[in-house]
Amino acid sequence: MTMLIADLSLPDVLKTFIEEKRNAKFLYPPQEEAVRRGILNGESVVMVTSTASGKTFLAEVAAISNVLINDRKTIVTVPLKALAYEKLMDFKAYEELGIRITASTGEYDSDDRWLESFDVIITTYEKLDSILRHKPAWLGDVGQLIIDELHYLGDPERGPIIESIISKIKLLGLTPQIIGLSATIGNAEELAGWLGAKLVKTNWRPIPLREGVYLRPFLSFNDGTKIRVREVGDPVTSLAMDSLNGGGQAIVFTSSRSSAVKVAKQLAKAICDSQSRLIDVEAASRTAEEVRRASSSKLLGDELSQLIRCGASFHHAGLELEVRRLIEEAFRQRIIRALASTTTLAAGVNLPARRVIIGDYRRYEAGEGMVDIPVMEYKQMAGRAGRPGLDPYGEAVLIASNDREARRLFDLYVNAEPENVVSRFFVEENLAFNLLSIIASGYASNMNEINDFLSNTLAYSQYRIASNVIQRNALMRRVDDMLKFLIESGFIEESNGEFAATPLGLAVNKTYIDPYTANDYVRGLRELNGKANNLNLLFLAVKSRKIPKLRVKRGEEDKWSDALVRNWSRLPLMPPTLPDYDDDELNPFMEELKTATMMLDWINEVDEDALLKQYDAQPGDLRMYIDQLDWLLGAMSELARILKLRELAGRIGMLRLRVKYGIKADALELALNLEGIGRTRARELYRAGFKSIEDIANSTPAKLQQARGIGPTLANSLIEQAKKLMETGRITRVPRDEEPSGDLSDYL
Numbered sequence: 001m002t003m004l005i006a007d008l009s010l011p012d013v014l015k016t017f018i019e020e021k022r023n024a025k026f027l028y029p030p031q032e033e034a035v036r037r038g039i040l041n042g043e044s045v046v047m048v049t050s051t052a053s054g055k056t057f058l059a060e061v062a063a064i065s066n067v068l069i070n071d072r073k074t075i076v077t078v079p080l081k082a083l084a085y086e087k088l089m090d091f092k093a094y095e096e097l098g099i100r101i102t103a104s105t106g107e108y109d110s111d112d113r114w115l116e117s118f119d120v121i122i123t124t125y126e127k128l129d130s131i132l133r134h135k136p137a138w139l140g141d142v143g144q145l146i147i148d149e150l151h152y153l154g155d156p157e158r159g160p161i162i163e164s165i166i167s168k169i170k171l172l173g174l175t176p177q178i179i180g181l182s183a184t185i186g187n188a189e190e191l192a193g194w195l196g197a198k199l200v201k202t203n204w205r206p207i208p209l210r211e212g213v214y215l216r217p218f219l220s221f222n223d224g225t226k227i228r229v230r231e232v233g234d235p236v237t238s239l240a241m242d243s244l245n246g247g248g249q250a251i252v253f254t255s256s257r258s259s260a261v262k263v264a265k266q267l268a269k270a271i272c273d274s275q276s277r278l279i280d281v282e283a284a285s286r287t288a289e290e291v292r293r294a295s296s297s298k299l300l301g302d303e304l305s306q307l308i309r310c311g312a313s314f315h316h317a318g319l320e321l322e323v324r325r326l327i328e329e330a331f332r333q334r335i336i337r338a339l340a341s342t343t344t345l346a347a348g349v350n351l352p353a354r355r356v357i358i359g360d361y362r363r364y365e366a367g368e369g370m371v372d373i374p375v376m377e378y379k380q381m382a383g384r385a386g387r388p389g390l391d392p393y394g395e396a397v398l399i400a401s402n403d404r405e406a407r408r409l410f411d412l413y414v415n416a417e418p419e420n421v422v423s424r425f426f427v428e429e430n431l432a433f434n435l436l437s438i439i440a441s442g443y444a445s446n447m448n449e450i451n452d453f454l455s456n457t458l459a460y461s462q463y464r465i466a467s468n469v470i471q472r473n474a475l476m477r478r479v480d481d482m483l484k485f486l487i488e489s490g491f492i493e494e495s496n497g498e499f500a501a502t503p504l505g506l507a508v509n510k511t512y513i514d515p516y517t518a519n520d521y522v523r524g525l526r527e528l529n530g531k532a533n534n535l536n537l538l539f540l541a542v543k544s545r546k547i548p549k550l551r552v553k554r555g556e557e558d559k560w561s562d563a564l565v566r567n568w569s570r571l572p573l574m575p576p577t578l579p580d581y582d583d584d585e586l587n588p589f590m591e592e593l594k595t596a597t598m599m600l601d602w603i604n605e606v607d608e609d610a611l612l613k614q615y616d617a618q619p620g621d622l623r624m625y626i627d628q629l630d631w632l633l634g635a636m637s638e639l640a641r642i643l644k645l646r647e648l649a650g651r652i653g654m655l656r657l658r659v660k661y662g663i664k665a666d667a668l669e670l671a672l673n674l675e676g677i678g679r680t681r682a683r684e685l686y687r688a689g690f691k692s693i694e695d696i697a698n699s700t701p702a703k704l705q706q707a708r709g710i711g712p713t714l715a716n717s718l719i720e721q722a723k724k725l726m727e728t729g730r731i732t733r734v735p736r737d738e739e740p741s742g743d744l745s746d747y748l
């Protein structure tokens with residue numbers, strides 16, 4: 001018997017909303033099972049069920065019912081900022097029931113008191129962990145915690161954060177209902193057990209999925225079917241076109257950005273050359289134009305728009321969020337019929353397609369060479385095949401070049417179970433990060449309390465610390481080492497077995513940087529005091545492991561090693577002796593210098609396209625660097641303040657603003673204070689003689705329009721804004737920057 005929405009013990013308004021607005025009349029089988037297990041009655045539940053089987057939907061219902069019936073808050077936590085905003089959009093629909101919903105993903109160093117007035121709060125894992133460090137009073141009102149993408153527990157960086165969240169919640173004495181969601185976990189029972197949750201694990205799918213391997217010219221599926229695919233080029237193109245011709249859409253997963261671009265070009269060509277009418281040409285042109293306009297890089301915008309005109313595109317983390325969003329939307333609307341995407345992005349977006357083609361099942365990993373991707377990752381991608389409501393079935397396809405490989409792929413992926421999720425909590429960096437966090441936030445001040453904290457982690461049960469003496473001793477030694485490291489770094493102090501954070505340690509904790517980076521920053525700042533400049537400060541900032549370094553390619557080594565050697569004595573934290581010229585040891589420093597130099601060019605107003613071309617980067621990368629440096633330079637400036645290096649703290653504050661706006665100091669005031677003014681327009685205004693807010697307030701719309709890029713509407717708005725700023729006295733002033741504002745050569 002199917003379970004009707006009407007029969008659930010939910011508030012009537014919610015039931016009506018679900019039936020009328022969400023068009024759902026009864027529950028899907030996995031949802032039924034979760035309801036039977038008490039998900040709507042406060043029981044903790046882990047749901048490991050396939051893509052589109054209704055996990056998110058049921059979790060939403062549970063959240064709204066928690067708010068309406070129990071009058072408690074719900075926290076929804078997700079791995080990525082982009083996902084947080086996707087979730088926010090989904091939840092927004094419930095606002096008409098009077099539910100107050102928000103997302104908080106930003107600054108780590110605030111206690112977010114404002115969140116108190118919201119019922120459903122969506123955060124990234126990191127943000128939730130940082131909220132738990134501040135312990136705002138409203139945490140006591142939280143009755144439910146929804147952890148999305150629970151398999152991230154196995155992620156080297158994010159997994160330990162989920163564990164820390166769970167442990168801190170327990171130490172605070174909070175007992176929220178926990179709902180964990182994932183499509184693929186090998187050891188789901190173990191994770192549910194750790195969370196004290198009931199498990200719902202099924203293979204049920206709203207539309208059937210068949211998985212198979214393509215070996216020219218046949219595609220063989222695990223359900224025994226075998227079809228011949230008409231060849232129209234290489235295997236990927238043939239497979240994609242076969243699906244498109246049958247009325248479906250295709251996603252090709254590739255192992256690198258460059259191959260995503262290459263595949264997208266082939267797909268676009270095949271679609272445009274095709275005799276059949278596969279796309280809505282007008283809609284495709286409109287989207288192409290929108291994407292072109294949204295792209296801050298002209299080169300990339302032009303490249304994408306050409307492909308989109310043919311109904312194909314690529315999609316990867318090098319694209320800006322807005323561009324990605326437009327592409328995703330056009331794919332959902334079937335304007336884009338075929339998409340080539342990197343595998344690493346697979347987790348982040350929900351884009352079902354009839355046929356999912358895993359173009360590369362091997363990927364380059366630094367230090368390891370080419371490796372097979374994990375089964376979990378394959379299953380995540382495969383699970384996206386089949387669009388509910390549109391496709392009769394979904395197909396996931398791997399590609400083999402001979403019989404042996406075909407058999408291997410069946411064993412390795414199609415017929416395999418996803419790997420177990422294994423905790424990385426005891427890895428040194430993670431341990432140091434969490435130990436400082438619990439000591440500085442008052443969760444633990446002695447070994448007993450540290451033990452209590454550790455005993456709540458997944459690692460503690462997975463490594464059988466309670467019962468295995470050898471494991472226990474090994475862990476205790478490592479904890480000891482990490483505590484020593486924190487003491488030596490000046491972040492904590494110990495007296496008679498009691499640990500307490502120093503002001504420096506408190507600052508590190510508050511800014512959410514990891515103690516290893518913080519230790520580098522503290523040492524680097526002391527060294528740079530009196531000889532700091534924008535280059536060596538950026539060089540120090542990019543040392544954080546949160547900043548991926550630009551690679552120094554063959555042919556560039558001479559340039560960067562030369563720059564490095566000439567700057568050696570002015571750069572922080574350099575080894576006392578110069579490594580040999582040919583030595584690999586130089587490489588990390590060259591990469592740091594290259595990354596820092598790109599950002600130096602950025603703040604000195606090098607044109608964005610020229611910059612990206614020179615450094616072989618993409619707009620999404622640049623946005624990521626800006627975002628991360630905003631946070632890291634903020635933290636660095638705070639550390640300088642605590643170290644009483646005032647001049648340095650101010651200088652870093654200034655550098656932070658310049659990175660944020662990508663602008664020199666003289667025109668920063670304009671960009672900083674005026675809405676609608678970025679680096680380019682600020683410079684044009686400055687060039688036209690409008691150098692301050694006063695200059696603009698005292699001008700006329702006609703005069704302002706003499707500056708390039710300023711139209712009548714913007715001119716009026718600028719004058720209005722400037723006048724208001726003058727009246728209220730709320731102008732943020734920018735001190736003069738004495739730094740050279742040239743490029744790397746100015747620093748040599």
Ligand SMILES: Nc1ncnc2c1ncn2[C@@H]1O[C@H](COP(=O)(O)OP(=O)(O)OP(=O)(O)O)[C@@H](O)[C@H]1O
Pocket residue numbers: 022023024025026027028031049050051052053054055056057058183350388
């Ligand atoms: N009982 C139901 N009746 C009708 N539609 C439903 C029902 N449950 C879910 N849906 C719809 O099915 C689609 C997929 O559901 P949902 O997003 O909750 O799946 P999911 O398991 O969370 O998928 P993913 O793993 O991709 O996040 C959504 O459009 C949702 O509104």
